[in-house]
Amino acid sequence: MKAPRRKFLALSAALTASCKKAEVPSESGAHMRPYGERAPQEQSVRIIRELTKSPGTGSSRTPLHEIYGIITPSALHFERHHAGVPAIDPATHRLLIHGLVDRPLSFSLADLKSFPSLSRICFLECGGNSVGDYSGNHQPTVQGSHGLLSCSEWTGVKLSRVLAEVGVQPDAQWMIAEGADASMMTRSIPMEKVLHDAMLVYGQNGEALRPEQGYPLRLILPGWEGNTNVKWLRRLEFTREPAQSAKETANYTELLPNGQARQFSFVMDARSVITSPSGGMKLSRKGFHEITGFAWTGHGKIARVEVSVDNGQTWALAELQEPVLSLALVRFRFPWRWDGAETRIMSRCTDETGYVQPTHDELLSVYGPNAGYHYHAIRPWRVLPSGEVVSHV
Amino acid sequence: MSKAALLLLLVLAVRAQDKPLGLGRPATAAEIAEAAITAFPDGRGLPPGSGTAARGRAVYQAQCASCHNDNGEGRDAQYPALKGGIGSLATRSPRKTVGSYWPYATTVFDYIRRSMPFDHPRSLTADEVYSVTAFVLFLNGIVAETAEMNAKTLPAVKMPNRNGFIRHDESPVSRARRGTK
Numbered sequence: 001m002k003a004p005r006r007k008f009l010a011l012s013a014a015l016t017a018s019c020k021k022a023e024v025p026s027e028s029g030a031h032m033r034p035y036g037e038r039a040p041q042e043q044s045v046r047i048i049r050e051l052t053k054s055p056g057t058g059s060s061r062t063p064l065h066e067i068y069g070i071i072t073p074s075a076l077h078f079e080r081h082h083a084g085v086p087a088i089d090p091a092t093h094r095l096l097i098h099g100l101v102d103r104p105l106s107f108s109l110a111d112l113k114s115f116p117s118l119s120r121i122c123f124l125e126c127g128g129n130s131v132g133d134y135s136g137n138h139q140p141t142v143q144g145s146h147g148l149l150s151c152s153e154w155t156g157v158k159l160s161r162v163l164a165e166v167g168v169q170p171d172a173q174w175m176i177a178e179g180a181d182a183s184m185m186t187r188s189i190p191m192e193k194v195l196h197d198a199m200l201v202y203g204q205n206g207e208a209l210r211p212e213q214g215y216p217l218r219l220i221l222p223g224w225e226g227n228t229n230v231k232w233l234r235r236l237e238f239t240r241e242p243a244q245s246a247k248e249t250a251n252y253t254e255l256l257p258n259g260q261a262r263q264f265s266f267v268m269d270a271r272s273v274i275t276s277p278s279g280g281m282k283l284s285r286k287g288f289h290e291i292t293g294f295a296w297t298g299h300g301k302i303a304r305v306e307v308s309v310d311n312g313q314t315w316a317l318a319e320l321q322e323p324v325l326s327l328a329l330v331r332f333r334f335p336w337r338w339d340g341a342e343t344r345i346m347s348r349c350t351d352e353t354g355y356v357q358p359t360h361d362e363l364l365s366v367y368g369p370n371a372g373y374h375y376h377a378i379r380p381w382r383v384l385p386s387g388e389v390v391s392h393v
Numbered sequence: 394m395s396k397a398a399l400l401l402l403l404v405l406a407v408r409a410q411d412k413p414l415g416l417g418r419p420a421t422a423a424e425i426a427e428a429a430i431t432a433f434p435d436g437r438g439l440p441p442g443s444g445t446a447a448r449g450r451a452v453y454q455a456q457c458a459s460c461h462n463d464n465g466e467g468r469d470a471q472y473p474a475l476k477g478g479i480g481s482l483a484t485r486s487p488r489k490t491v492g493s494y495w496p497y498a499t500t501v502f503d504y505i506r507r508s509m510p511f512d513h514p515r516s517l518t519a520d521e522v523y524s525v526t527a528f529v530l531f532l533n534g535i536v537a538e539t540a541e542m543n544a545k546t547l548p549a550v551k552m553p554n555r556n557g558f559i560r561h562d563e564s565p566v567s568r569a570r571r572g573t574k
Contacts, residue, residue: 051471052471052472052511053460053512054511054512082508083508083511083514096420096424096425096428097417097420098420098425098428098429103419104419104420104425105417105418105419105420106417106418106419106420106424107416107417108417111416111417112416114414114416115414115416160411161411164411164412164413164414165413165414165415165416165417166417167413173400176431178431182508182514183507183508183511183514184430184507184508184514184515185508186431186503186507191400191403192400192403195403234428235428235429237429237431239433241433241434241435243431243433243503244433244434244496244497244499244500245431245500245503245504246495246500246503246504246508249494249495249496249497249500249558250489250491250494250495250500250504253558254565255482255487255489255494256565257483258483259482259483259484259487259557260482260557260558260559261482261494261557261558261559262558262559262560262561262565263558263559263560264560265560267562267564269564269566355564355566355567358566362566363566365569366565366566366568366569367565370487
């Protein structure tokens with residue numbers, strides 16, 4: 001609950017300041033900086049949750065309620081590390097590609113940057129985002145509940161272009177991607193995705209990848225579960241069968257009520273959430289408030305977002321901010337006049353395949369309470385007569 | 394056309410469309426052998442060596458017990474239990490452990506070899522990894538204490554939840570809406 005408290009303090013400071021006259025300085029300003037910093041008044045930060053005795057293992061969550069537009073600043077991109085953030089020297093780092101290929105090759109970063117490059121804006125969402133909601137443990141803020149979600153412009157090379165160098169053999173069915181973190185995290189990726197739109201990425205939002213996002217090289221699989229987008233990428237092995245690694249069996253599988261578990265459930269289904277007003281905020285007055293938030297789907301484009309301000313009884317179309325990009329976050333907006341009465345507000349999206357974001361009850365009826373991953377239900381926020389916005393429904 | 398045939402066409406199309414640029418250098422057999430540590434379900438990638446649960450007990454106590462507890466009971470969610478829960482997956486309180494949930498014994502070896510012990514991974518010898526793997530399987534009643542685990546016997550171990558996983562590309566919600574289980 002730090003962020004809303006800070007917001008309140010900032011608001012108080014602003015009110016005090018508004019009584020003073022803003023002065024235009026008569027002297028020249030500060031020196032320039034070779035690498036910029038945000039204004040000192042801007043304090044938006046990730047929420048960090050470390051999970052083990054060893055440092056750097058766990059997650060940090062993006063302050064979605066404080067983001068403008070669709071791009072997540074790299075410094076606020078969510079993190080999920082399984083053995084901390086490795087310090088990798090880009091001058092010596094290499095990518096080995098082997099297995100069912102004609103010519104096993106080793107690539108330096110310079111080699112990979114020599115290929116024709118490609119940039120693409122896409123979202124990245126952890127498969128475990130909002131896991132607490134399955135068991136009714138609703139986090140109080142949108143950062144806590146949905147913050148394992150970010151969106152960047154990624155730059156690199158189309159993986160299929162690199163594979164022309166090694167000559168992948170026709171009987172390759174899977175690609176095993178391995179990271180250079182201490183746990184050498186490994187996932188198996190079907191060839192269809194590898195050849196369709198997978199990217200080897202070295203750039204994020206106009207500069208090199210941040211260490212936390214896989215510096216100097218990561219895999220990006222647009223629209224797929226975050227964990228498959230292997231960071232600190234060191235090795236790709238082409239095989240006939242998946243590795244059945246721990247992270248694709250013990251974890252990142254959804255245990256269903258009948259005792260069976262869904263495996264290789266890669267695609268992130270259509271989802272939306274209102275980020276403002278959202279849990280932990282307070283409406284200061286009746287009258288106009290812009291409702292805004294994000295919608296996204298791993299199945300292509302968002303077709304529409306609807307908003308309800310009357311507890312789900314009626315729904316109206318929200319405006320989608322251009323550009324509406326395939327496999328990227330979409331910003332939606334909805335004008336609202338709050339009459340001061342208690343209500344619940346929520347958003348519901350539909351993607352280009354016609355998939356409609358489910359309610360919590362519908363999702364639970366299929367996945368049960370122990371699925372652990374791929375939670376994507378509608379999230380209502382309760383607005384109290386005091387103007388406070390809370391997550392408990 | 395079958396999915397396999399479509400994939401073959403896709404692979405051939407990719408092979409045909411981009412001419413190699415001559416980037417990268419040939420990988421040597423030695424560097425591939427050193428890097429290729431994945432242990433596959435059919436046993437490919439398992440190294441020479443062997444171990445038993447009897448020998449693994451001491452390795453476990455020295456290397457694993459500080460997090461996973463004396464006999465694999467675990468210590469809270471981040472140091473998960475390694476044993477128990479067999480038969481619990483379809484109940485209201487499922488317990489997912491190596492014994493109850495993991496479908497392949499080779500995954501246990503692979504994960505210990507690449508990622509464990511958590512704070513100094515890849516410090517165990519192949520014999521130690523086989524032995525700790527055997528010990529964790531023994532804790533679950535899956536292998537005998539004296540059963541030797543090696544590149545031949547480990548892939549033949551049948552895990553209780555071997556057939557517990559399904560793969561559908563379509564979302565379970567969409568399947569339910571169509572009335573498909």
